[in-house]
Amino acid sequence: MPEQISVRVPATSANLGCLFDCAALALGLYLDLHVTPRGDGGVTIHYSGADPQRVPTDATNLVAMTIRETLASWGKTHGFDLEIQNQIPVGVGLGSSAAAIVGGLAACHWLADRTLFDDELISIASRREGHPDNVAAAWLGGFTVAVQDGDRVCAYSWAVPEALQLVLVVPDYALLTTKAREVLPPGYSRADAVHNLQRAVALAAQLSSGKEDLHDVFFDDRWHQPYRAPLVPGLSEVLALKHPDLLGLCLSGAGPSILAFARANPAAIGELILQTLREGKVEARSFVLPADNRGAKGWNLAG
Secondary structure, three states: OOOOEEEEEEEEEEOOOOOOOOEEEEEEEEEEEEEEEEOOOOEEEEEEEOOHHHOOOOOOOHHHHHHHHHHHHOOOOOEEEEEEEEOOOOOOOOOHHHHHHHHHHHHHHHHOOOOOOHHHHHHHHHHHHOOHHHHHHHHHOOEEEEEEEOOEEEEEEEOOOOOOEEEEEEEOOOOOHHHHHHOOOOOOOHHHHHHHHHHHHHHHHHHHOOOOOOOHHHHOOOOOHHHHHHHOOOHHHHHOOOOOOEEEEEEOOOOOOEEEEEOOOHHHHHHHHHHHHHHOOOOEEEEEEOEOOOOHHHOOOEO
């Protein structure tokens, strides 16, 4: 067993407009975990980084809970000192929970000296997180699609072209995923289903092809963004924005963060989104980010 286990997990943006509950993209913001085994069974947690007021450092901490419960399910018991360094804003649709679970599970395999298989980790993480899209992208990186069949998840990933520029805008408030789920309708019309499926397969085909030429029509969703717009002030106005270098806009996960795809001038596009949100009395931050094509799987896990 290594003296210390280090794990790096990227943020993720799920749904991507019409790919609701199907796909996600890994982003260049990171959760870094450093786990030092202890012989006495004790657990300590130290947290630094984004939104500390939203991250408990007691037994309810999601990383620590994932490690402790997973090891117990394998018949293993280990105390550990856990250091968390986090760049991922919490509770804003960037997969912070998925990153915590994926990172905790990866650390568990090293602590238990257990072989780590992609399908196993993604399936266990999906059962804990509730949906496979974020966890698959967090582990595999790049643009990832995921299919859930009972307790098993199949996931596939493609590298995102470096020329495709990503603009992330994060409002200064959190939105519970449970609340964002509650506003969704119990069913959809055939017309809306066909509308979304056409755009979903086109977007997935283009992103998996390695081409960066997207079209804003790919992101014209009818399944979740119109229903969540009242929970995200300014979202409708942002989604209607036009710019010569803007390729597409979508809500990130359940929101309230917004992700934009650009061919050039990402800072100007970020400022355009920020100004639109300010007109609705919402303050936010913007980031120009690369996609992360490595995922937690591609980073060195042994400290």
